[in-house]
Amino acid sequence: MLPLPPTANDANLFKIMNYSPHSAEQTSHNMDKGEFLRQLKTQLKADNILSEPEQLRVYECDALSVYQVLPWLVVLPETTEQAQAVLKLCSKYGVPVVVRGAGTGLSGGALPVANGVLLSMAKFNRILAIDPDNRCARVQSGVRNLAVSEATAPYGLYYAPDPSSQLACTIGGNIAENSGGVHCLKYGLTVNNILSIHLLTIDGDLLTLGGAGLDSSGYDLLAIVTGSEGLLGIVVEATLKLLPMPETASTLLAIFTSIEQAGAAVAAIISDGLIPAGLEMMDSLAIQAAEAFIHAGYPVDAAALLLCEMDGMSEQVTEDIARARAIFYAQGASEVRLAETDHERKKLWAGRKATFPAVGRLSPDYYCMDGTIPRKYLADVLLGIADLAAQYGLAVANVFHAGDGNLHPLILYDANKDNDLARVEVLGHKILELCIAVGGTITGEHGVGMEKLNGMCLQFATAELQQFHAVKAAFDARGLLNAGKAIPSLARCAEFGAMHVHHGQLPRPDLERF
Amino acid sequence: MDNTDQLRECVLAAIAHKTPLHIIGGNSKAFYGRATQGEPFHVAKHSGVIHYEPTELVITARCGTPLADIKKLLTEHGQMLAFEPPHFGNTATIGGTVSAGLSGSRRAYTSAVRDVVLGIRLINGQGEVVKFGGEVMKNVAGFDVSRLQVGALGTLGVLLDISLKVLPRPETEITLAFILNEAQALTTMIELGRQNLPLSAMCFESNTLHVRLSGAESALKAAQQRLGGEVLSPIIAKTFWRSLREQQHEFFQGDTPLWRLSLAPATPQPQLSGQWFIDWGGALRWLKTDESAETIFATMQSLSAHACRFRSVLGCEFQPPAEALAKLQRNIKHAFDPHGLFNRGRLYAEW
């Protein structure tokens, strides 16, 4: 495939898509590093402070590794008091802070800032209490997501949000991103599954948000902190809701010869009143990649497949599976298979869960996008993405949470090829525009981070961005926490708007031009 | 009818004249929240469903849309508001429902108001019309300002439009009744809560534990066989749950102050005198008592729980926040409403 020459408009996009933080999004300070280190050492063990370049290198990026910044310093507090002391020092000298969980974030949220402290929560890795009667677990924020369900399994309980990265990602990171997973269609996102958190503010105040019960008084600050990408405070501890493990789970594999049919089948399932525990879609490239890697028994010649899981009491599951099967056939599925054994069921899901690495085998690099759209536009948007991909001469594999309209187009590319990444970013940006155009959003679960600041300029108007900045200031008046992430400066949006002329019209005429 | 412009004019005028506003929807929950100062500001005319698409599981409506209308529309399409909102009167609007943030018995098993709010349009205290979230299920672009409005009692702005996630109605529901004492009931609720059952409500009062199950008929039959208990006739069950939701049940009558306590479900009954009604499988306890507010707030604080004096001649009062949290809440209020226009004093006395 020959890449099309970029349009004039694209050339502009290239220029603004390299992600050096905007000058309006940087926080400067005059603190001397040696002096800062000396003061830090009065609070933390020397082992828990890293300042040598080769030590810092480990922290230079998250899972969006195309962006790398060496942090000023890395600290790894072991206790809340130590974390508090670090924050107080940073606050005192105006040093910016970036918090990091496991660094599996896909939007550059944990990308360091060059003159700031990277605060790693890696040592906050203890499960503090499991309370089966109250169906909750109290954990430190650096605990891995999967570790919670593993620890609570003996009580017949589990923690529902299950991001594909759950082996590695931390509860703190999950809260900061409001992460979802395959099961969030039925069981909700992180925000729906936490009872309370302990939050350290940049001033070093320790707050409890939420409570032991379900409702609490005053503003729902738990809600605003969830998904706030480390901009409002540092989560040190969380109490998570646990659910009884389902008695039964059954999975259907529905095979389609067109994307349109598969998309329509998703809508049909929902409109029939079924809420599957998981409803995932894969397109042909994703199917082929996963099958070559895992041998899950996927049909390699299908245009699309749906994995549909029902769970609960066995009688309920039997009925739901029968209904879903009938719907898939009515929507034109060429075949619907029920996983007959638990082994078969797990194999079907193993294929789905390994699709990212499987796609990684097809191409030297891939870029994972994330946007949500109304379900009814699934087929249109997927076809739109295919058109765009062809225009930019790039291949895109789709594997995603179809049940809640959350797309994850994976763009295949080669970072060693000149211009490939730039083209990927422009294509990615166009895909997000498509999501916004059908009433969707630029990120369903991976966050804005550093990556989607420009996209935010498209999705929100000035007054809304100002409102976000006001919320940020309510927690962190000097903008020290994760400075320059998640919420773009008005200056950035003005410049972006000026370059990003759309259909001959300025998309953001409301913005003052800088 | 879209009254955005008119409402915005009023807010701008209020800013200009420094007139605090007391936002009123259907006035059905006037008793909830502290007494509010300000000029009555009626918003119920901003009304009507803007967008409803059953396959998307989303409804978007203007704040003044009657709750009853929304429920009727959803029922026609086999769907529901899964947080089982109390109306507390025929005039309840969706705006007031979201602002009050009160959820019914399904809260502990299905969802709360906060779980279903997907997006909002708001007039903030600068008189700007701002929009957050949207109609999609998953959205992490920007801070979750929409959910922040739930339970804020209108102190952060005038809610214009609200997008809510809706759910399919369960195929069937049955309610089982068990004659038990309070201690037995608490233990039973803990045990049932730990099992994979299609629970949609559990409550206890005087000597009866009510357990509601929702789902396919075959599943409910199986569950009922496992649990035993007496099956209530559908009409009696429906009346019972409605009387609880709307607080028409005889427990809620009388002049003794009524407290709403939100605590961990397995908490043994706190040492407070009075009469109890236990809902949400133990996580919500209604208490009719003459105990002092200080005693109740202190007891709840020791349990990391939250209390609200819900109905009383003394007025409504919320669990006071710790100092640092009080400061942060004041900052949030200021971030949305710098001139202190909206529903002054409704949440806390100071602002």
Ligand SMILES: Cc1cc2nc3c(=O)[nH]c(=O)nc-3n(C[C@H](O)[C@H](O)[C@H](O)COP(=O)(O)OP(=O)(O)OC[C@H]3O[C@@H](n4cnc5c(N)ncnc54)[C@H](O)[C@@H]3O)c2cc1C
């Ligand atoms: C292969 C793969 C699959 C993935 N699948 C999914 C998926 O299915 N669903 C999904 O939602 N995401 C998924 N992700 C994205 C990522 O795993 C999640 O966003 C995860 O929640 C990040 O957790 P983390 O501990 O790695 O956080 P990090 O990457 O370290 O940090 C993420 C953000 O959270 C902030 N943060 C971290 N800890 C704290 C804290 N204690 N307090 C305050 N802020 C904090 C950081 O500053 C940063 O902004 C996937 C990633 C990969 C690599």
